[in-house]
Amino acid sequence: MNILKQYCFRLIILLFANAGICQSSFLSLSSDETLAKEDSLNIKIRSLLDNFYYDSAIVPLLNLIELHLEEEDGNKAHAGRYQLAKIYYILGSYSKAIDNLEYCQIYYKQNQINLDYVKTCHFLCWINYKIENKEMSQYFLGQTELEKPTTNNPLARNEHLLLTALLKDAQTFDDKISTIGGVLKFSKENEQSDMQVMCYEVLGDLYNNSNNSNQACLSYLKCLKLCEELRYLNQVAQLNFKIHNCLGAQEKYKEANDFLLQYISAKDTLLRLNQNEILIKSEKNFINKTLREEKIELAQDKRLIELKAKRSSFTQIGLLFTVGGILLAVFLIVRFYQQRLSASEIILKQNEQINKQKFKELENSIMLNNLESMIKGQEEERERIAKDLHDSLGGLLSTIKLRYDNLTHQYSNAQVTSDIVKVHDLIDEACAEVRNISHDLKPGALEELGLTDAIQDMLNRFEKDDQHIIFQVYGFDNPQEIDSTTMIYIYRIVQELVNNASKHSKAREILVQLSLISDQLEIIVEDDGIGFDEKNARKGMGIDNIKSRVNYLKGEISTRTEIDKGTSVYIVIPLQSQEKPPKN
Template sequence: MKKYILVLLLAITVSALYGESDPGRGNLPDDQRIADSIRIDSFIRATSSNPDLTEAVRIQLFKEAGVQSNQKGFRRLEAMTLMEIGSFYFNADNYDSARVFFTKGFEFAKQHKLDRAACNFTNNIGSCYLLQNKPARALQFYLQAIDYARQDTALSASALLNVATIFCDLHQYSKAISYSEIALRGGDKVAPVVRASAHLRILKSLYKSDRAAEAPAQIAAIEELLQAGDNPVIRAQFQVLQGHHLLETGFSQKADLLADAALGLLTDENEDYLSAEIYNLKAMTQLALHNTKNATLYLAKALAIAKKKGEWMLLRDTYFNMAKAAEAGKQFEEANRYLHLYEELKDKTRGEEVAVLLNTLESEYETEKRSRQINQLQLEHSLQEGQIRQKNLINYALIGALIITAGLSLLLYRIYRQKQQLQQRMISELEKDRELDITRSILLGQEEERKRLAKDLHDGLGGMLSSVKFAFQRSKATDGASINETRYTHASDLLDQSITELRRIAHNMIPESLAKYGIAAAIRDYCTSINKSGELKVVFQSMNADDVKPDLTVSNTIFRIVQELLNNVLRHAQAQQAIVQLSRESNTLSITVEDDGRGFDLSVSAKEDGMGWCNIRNRVKFLKGQMDIQSSPGNGTYVHVAINLKS
């Protein structure tokens, strides 16, 4: 049963790799790259699903697909070929070969930063070790898979469930429940078979730890999952687990009926992996009903499967049940032989339990507790070998080590404190320098605005007023008595234009709508003025931000940020259209400016920031906000600024 669940989890990890994107090399046209990716992907799927291929042909086809993927730069598909070869050997019970290809896949995924693939490869390596009766090694790789999942419980669910299985087999039921519950946190993102198996692990742990009163919630969850999509294997597992519980609580007849129902769910695909445990249950129910002969027949079937598949825990339990059956049949010599075989496997299990416990303590960084346990084990071993005379020497060595450790700890603590104080001073100095840089940049920005204002007044408004004066002088008739109407009208028009220009300059300094109606209205007016100029089409969108009215200094700074971003678009982007979005969520105000222009290289821009970008960055820092810039040549520019209004 354990092997079949691991096969299902392996299939889930393989399908997860099919779902990842794989852009390939950028020197191929998009259509060609997509076509090549689909062709190789389809080839791998067809090879995997063809039951008529021999082992040699199947492996060769996968390797050829890997070579093609490598040539095209399809890293995901190259990892997929290694996963498929490893899965083939895994399903054929060749765990050493499977582990070789899973390990190659893990190194490849780590090299190319394919974290999802790395997670799945390490999880499958752990499953190989688990089925080779090395649960301690398996646990190390399962925990590594959980780490690669990066807190994504849906991705790590399979590894978490495998960890729960190890602890359940080793009778550490509280840990089995804990890891199963973590696996369920992914909700509907987790595959139904994983969720159902997690509930089964919790249910079994509750039964084994005398917490049957908590079982109904788990039973309801399993039945709900089975109703949503019936899975014969999960249903059979559920019936076997319930049957064992009924047998232990004295309901032998009901347990026997559940065993028969589970046998009816067996198919050719799952019989080898599931039937042995069902035969064990059937044997125990028959033994409880005093049908020793039938019990012996079922146990013989279970033993044959357990030996064939190498399921050592199943083999251990079968030997124990055969000893009970032989004892019930008064075959005491046979009972003693089976009990001896059971004890050999049981002693082996105890050794593995210690190894798993130590690895678990290491993974949880329980250093102090682990050290006490190791010292205690070493002391007991010394006493068993009769080396009592070394006890005092060990104690002296421990005392000396403690004294040295205490002295070193005090010295290291003082060094640490000095480093901390030095770092704090450096941080304070850097903070002061940063504040000076921001202030200097703001002052430079203000100076630039003053220069621009002076230029507007001198070149724009000053020139227009001079023209008005000259026009009025010429509007007089030559005799000094009458007025030339045409020239007078022209002078009046020039005066109107001067007034308009004056308003434009005043609006650029502090928009009137900014003080009256808030930041959204001011930005909307500014976007409208750009649209009227015909230089650029600007679409403005306000989402829950029309009533945002921070103090004038903050509002003016936000307006200048938007103004500078749009000026950059007008001067440099060669864009046809820009979108400006202003949105508010709780206390966060978000500003987004996006254009369809020529874009730029961010790595080059970081070295050659002009005054415009410098002013924008420092205004954002002044508001204690955050800014994100995304751009590349030919793909436009996207700028997002987030400001906490409370700060």
């Protein structure tokens, strides 16, 4: 459809050209004048950058970008934008740097300029790391991996290795240090100052995160020396503050205060530079100039059309009628194709939705199968361990106890010491512990007593002198039959919740409530313990196991807790009544 519109537009232009209507309406700089202006701006910018006048280079760089945009030279314009982003980064204007880099990223992606695209994404990744936006950093790093940066050129490969060591958690600390050392060696051999700065700062951050403030301080000092030579004002300020923190951790407060004063001085310098009224005005003009020029061009075209319309003759009027007829025909054709395309798009979207739904159902099915396999495997392993404990270790302890009782009976006249009594008690305690562990691993009470009585038996083993457990059951007077697998999962869920409350909550009272309502089972476990902060709480295997079992049973779980106000867990599990197979 776009090709058809372009064809119609060209046809109209051709008709106007034959009638003598289309003429050029504005003057531009000659090619020689443009090249001279471009060379002058390039020389000025290079001179300012070589002398580290970064803020003074912004205005001529903006003018150069405008010149390239007027000449429709996208490559040079976006190379200028990349340079402008680097200057903004040096001056600490991260948001402006990101805005310009995003222009570059889109342009290089659309025009398939892969190497510049990778460099831009690496720069965006680094700036987002600096502003502590790790999610966006990893996103841009992932975008570069699609372009295979490790095969493009050595500079891109080493940049990517450095950022990967910084952001990927899969590598060990020693592997990261080794990788960064290799990148640092490459940057020194090839005189890549910016890469050396990045390497030293990343090393400092890694050492600082591992609480090695001494090594972190040494890396930051090397980085600071390079940044002072390059006049990277914002990084000089940041590094002074980081060194201040490292020295504070080493209790070198006098030296730390010196670096804090340097940090304040650098920040003041940056503030003065960023409040430059001429610079702010030039940036605003650059943003608005393109819009103003487009409005002027539209107004000129409008006046030109009005002038030509007044001078038109009857022939031209007839030609316009012809053009109108062509436009009407084109409109009708386009409208027809639009309707067809709309219908096709609707069908395509419906098919996509159906495919997405099928794919989601397949994912859910695979996930449930994996959960079922994992949980069944856990239960089988628990059953095996329980059997081994009961048959081997339990039998061995029973034999030891029998022989011990025989010995004490044979030597009944011997003096019974407290140590002998203690040994007897320890053997009894070991037998009871093995029996309890075996019952926890394979709750045989489920098959013998049923769900509620098995849970009651399990809760009795959890109860302590300073901790009371209340068990309430509702709706089990005429219970529907629950299959054995579901009963085991429900038993494990309650067991894990009570175990967490008993061990970690310091509760005096724990309430366990089971309610069988229609075709669903509600489980409530509450305690009056210390509670916890849900946002900062560490997730252990116990919580994961509970959620996995609830998800497998297609249930829902919600937790309500506050510090020093106890914890309440509410679970709803749908149940499907199962008919017993007919007896032969």
